[in-house]
Amino acid sequence: MSDTHANTIAFVRETQLPPSPPPAAETGAIKWVRENLFSSILNSILTLLSLLVIFMVLKGMVPWFWNSTWNANSLSECREAGTGACFAVIRERWPQFFFGFYPSTEYWRPLLTFVLLFPALAPILFNKVPQKALFFTLLYPFIGYWLIWGGSLGGPVATLLGVVVAYCVYRTLVAQAPVIALLASVAAVVIWMLFINGFAADALAGVFGAGLEEVDSRNIGGFLLTMILGIVSISLALPLGILLALGRQSDLLIIKAICVGFIEFIRGVPLITLLFVASVLLSYFLPPGTTFDLVLRVIILITMFAAAYLAEVVRGGLAALPRGQYEAADSLGLDYWQAIRLIIMPQALKISIPGIVNVFIGLYKDTTLVSIISMYDPLGVVQPILADSDWNGILWELYGFVALFFFISCYSMSQYSRYLENKLRTDHR
Amino acid sequence: MTMADTTTSSLGISDEVAITIRGMNKWYGDFHVLRDIDLTVQRGERIVICGPSGSGKSTLIRCINALEEHQKGEIVVDGTVLSSDLKNIDKIRSEVGMCFQHFNLFPHLTILENCTLAPIWVRNMPKAEAEEIAMHYLTKVKIPDQANKYPGQLSGGQQQRVAIARSLCMKPRIMLFDEPTSALDPEMIKEVLDTMVELAEEGMTMLCVTHEMGFARQVANRVIFMDAGQIVEQNEPEEFFNNPKSERTQLFLSQILGH
Numbered sequence: 001m002s003d004t005h006a007n008t009i010a011f012v013r014e015t016q017l018p019p020s021p022p023p024a025a026e027t028g029a030i031k032w033v034r035e036n037l038f039s040s041i042l043n044s045i046l047t048l049l050s051l052l053v054i055f056m057v058l059k060g061m062v063p064w065f066w067n068s069t070w071n072a073n074s075l076s077e078c079r080e081a082g083t084g085a086c087f088a089v090i091r092e093r094w095p096q097f098f099f100g101f102y103p104s105t106e107y108w109r110p111l112l113t114f115v116l117l118f119p120a121l122a123p124i125l126f127n128k129v130p131q132k133a134l135f136f137t138l139l140y141p142f143i144g145y146w147l148i149w150g151g152s153l154g155g156p157v158a159t160l161l162g163v164v165v166a167y168c169v170y171r172t173l174v175a176q177a178p179v180i181a182l183l184a185s186v187a188a189v190v191i192w193m194l195f196i197n198g199f200a201a202d203a204l205a206g207v208f209g210a211g212l213e214e215v216d217s218r219n220i221g222g223f224l225l226t227m228i229l230g231i232v233s234i235s236l237a238l239p240l241g242i243l244l245a246l247g248r249q250s251d252l253l254i255i256k257a258i259c260v261g262f263i264e265f266i267r268g269v270p271l272i273t274l275l276f277v278a279s280v281l282l283s284y285f286l287p288p289g290t291t292f293d294l295v296l297r298v299i300i301l302i303t304m305f306a307a308a309y310l311a312e313v314v315r316g317g318l319a320a321l322p323r324g325q326y327e328a329a330d331s332l333g334l335d336y337w338q339a340i341r342l343i344i345m346p347q348a349l350k351i352s353i354p355g356i357v358n359v360f361i362g363l364y365k366d367t368t369l370v371s372i373i374s375m376y377d378p379l380g381v382v383q384p385i386l387a388d389s390d391w392n393g394i395l396w397e398l399y400g401f402v403a404l405f406f407f408i409s410c411y412s413m414s415q416y417s418r419y420l421e422n423k424l425r426t427d428h429r
Numbered sequence: 430m431t432m433a434d435t436t437t438s439s440l441g442i443s444d445e446v447a448i449t450i451r452g453m454n455k456w457y458g459d460f461h462v463l464r465d466i467d468l469t470v471q472r473g474e475r476i477v478i479c480g481p482s483g484s485g486k487s488t489l490i491r492c493i494n495a496l497e498e499h500q501k502g503e504i505v506v507d508g509t510v511l512s513s514d515l516k517n518i519d520k521i522r523s524e525v526g527m528c529f530q531h532f533n534l535f536p537h538l539t540i541l542e543n544c545t546l547a548p549i550w551v552r553n554m555p556k557a558e559a560e561e562i563a564m565h566y567l568t569k570v571k572i573p574d575q576a577n578k579y580p581g582q583l584s585g586g587q588q589q590r591v592a593i594a595r596s597l598c599m600k601p602r603i604m605l606f607d608e609p610t611s612a613l614d615p616e617m618i619k620e621v622l623d624t625m626v627e628l629a630e631e632g633m634t635m636l637c638v639t640h641e642m643g644f645a646r647q648v649a650n651r652v653i654f655m656d657a658g659q660i661v662e663q664n665e666p667e668e669f670f671n672n673p674k675s676e677r678t679q680l681f682l683s684q685i686l687g688h
Contacts, residue, residue, distance in 0.1 A: 327496050328533035332547035332599060333523030335515070342546060346537050426537055426579040 074390035089391050090401050093381070097401065100221015100376040106213060109147045110224050116140065117231070125416065141232075148220065148228070150212035154204030161200060162192035178337065217295045221376030223405055228295065229367040229377075230409075233302040234360050240303065241310025242349075246340065248315055259311070266308035271366055274301045279373040298370055306363040313355035317348035350424045357417035361410045378402045441632040442473040442650060446505075447603055448493060448636075453502030455488060462488050463499070464658045472602075475635045477645040477666075480655035481681060486638045489655070490605045493636070494525045507602060523551050526596030530608040532588040534580035540567065540591050541576040544598045551599070559598070566594040570624050586617030590624050597628075604628065606637040640685060646670065654678045 067084030078086035120140035123133040142156040166188040173181035247259030278297040329339035371380030448470040455463040504511040544563035570590035629648040
């Protein structure tokens with residue numbers, strides 16, 4: 001140490017003090033317990049009370065599960081066999097919970113579709129997966145459609161051809177005028193679907209043969225229906241919501257008016273009303289003779305509903321970005337769509353992740369509303385079981401099982417959103 | 430500051446015209462922000478624009494790359510007339526670099542990605558070449574070792590130097606600076622100014638809104654004083670600081686140099 005004296009003011013430190021370890025009472029498990037559970041008298045009382053509540057809950061639940069019955073043919077048999085839960089009903093009715101009235105010999109098709117979902121989603125959800133895998137993701141909707149609804153491979157292939165044609169139209173025109181290219185490709189899809197698709201599908205059906213057994217939309221139900229509605233609507237609603245949010249911010253008055261009108265109308269109407277429109281009213285508006293699959297109608301309306309909410313969430317994200325980001329993008333010479341895609345959206349979407357996932361989870365659970373228009377989603381499946389005299393009076397097990405399924409799905413979504421937020425955190429504050 | 434410096438700083442200015450502004454007017458609603466601005470900038474000129482806040486100096490340089498729209502008059506940048514035609518605007522913006530008071534780096538991209546983004550997407554440059562150029566300019570602003578960090582991890586002075594490098598990666602012929610040091614701590618101002626001085630010495634055409642009068646004396650060949658949306662006085666720095674003509678300029682200089 002330097003030889004400073006207590007009575008001199010000038011002081012110069014010549015050596016750095018070495019860091020020393022914290023006192024022993026400030027580390028380890030004892031410290032954790034003291035700080036987190038028993039830091040004061042009030043907190044100690046709360047801790048003990050909470051432990052009591054947890055004990056009471058477990059005391060009720062554990063025997064219910066422990067003494068549960070899995071083998072029985074009716075509720076009365078269950079009651080004789082054990083005092084706990086009667087899971088026999090789920091054992092007996094699980095095909096309906098998972099597949100609705102899907103033909104039992106064809107269960108492998110939805111299962112295969114479900115398994116293929118993971119490689120299709122992987123390149124979108126995780127950017128460590130090589131981006132070439134996106135090719136499979138683009139094909140997946142057609143494969144999935146064919147597997148679940150069946151019929152000849154000709155139909156999906158014809159539609160795929162239509163999409164390819166539209167893409168070629170877009171590619172040839174995009175260099176001259178991006179907006180016209182986009183409109184032209186949309187027009188190409190519409191023309192293809194209205195006039196060419198039918199012939200192409202028939203012609204290709206001749207080539208590919210009869211294919212898989214056709215399954216009617218009415219027979220699709222259970223968790224399968226929930227997954228179809230949820231996943232398709234979510235993947236369509238996000239791009240539509242982004243476009244609506246951008247449209248609402250647009251300088252072009254007509255586009256802005258359309259977007260605002262759409263968002264406000266959809267948000268102002270209950271989803272159930274829209275679902276009734278889908279199941280009943282739509283056929284009045286459409287030209288007679290057009291058949292329009294019920295599942296497709298429901299998907300379109302749920303998508304529109306979710307997109308309106310998403311648009312507002314994304315708009316919040318856009319509003320949170322400083323104007324300087326737009327100006328910096330502009331000053332570098334990026335055009336509007338480049339600026340939106342490379343600068344604005346990555347940041348706006350990152351800010352809105354919690355809100356977006358919130359809408360997704362809401363949408364996913366709202367798909368249960370289709371039981372009102374007599375589609376057999378998991379809740380719709382519960383009704384006939386309750387009406388069955390064998391199982392009359394059983395409630396907890398059925399609704400608990402449905403709840404467990406929804407909880408797993410929704411909790412996975414929320415965990416993924418947390419992963420994504422952590423991964424995208426670059427502000428390092 | 431000696432006469433010798435003034436003469437060296439007037440070297441490198443060519444007869445070629447970089448920017449012409451004729452009778453330019455701008456309004457925010459009813460508020461007349463810029464009034465009858467006439468300005469010709471030769472290639473290689475280093476112009477410092479100063480004036481009290483609200484005098485329209487930032488608005489003036491933001492009009493040059495069409496971040497703000499002017500309502501009357503004509504702006505010609507590098508022979509291209511600035512009109513509402515988006516193609517012209519994008520062309521001018523890719524030739525004119527700009528640095529902002531708050532840097533405006535893209536926080537979701539690394540330093541290197543910030544620098545390569547515009548060359549890749551606007552100039553259609555291959556990624557490897559863009560990265561090479563980016564590293565060249567990052568070395569020039571003396572932060573090549575930060576290339577893979579995110580803007581949030583850098584100090585203000587470093588961020589502003591990255592912003593300069595990002596603009597330079599587009600190989601602009603004109604650079605605009607909008608109060609580049611106003612948001613910085615005093616000890617970081619110098620590193621940014623040093624970078625700007627170096628740029629000026631290489632003959633870049635620069636328009637710079639700043640209150641750094643030392644910088645103006647050192648590199649500017651012309652100082653413009655604006656007040657209430659008009660150009661009140663312009664002169665060589667030596668004359669401007671030692672012998673201001675208008676009363677408004679004298680008052681401004683006495684306030685800014687007074688302490």
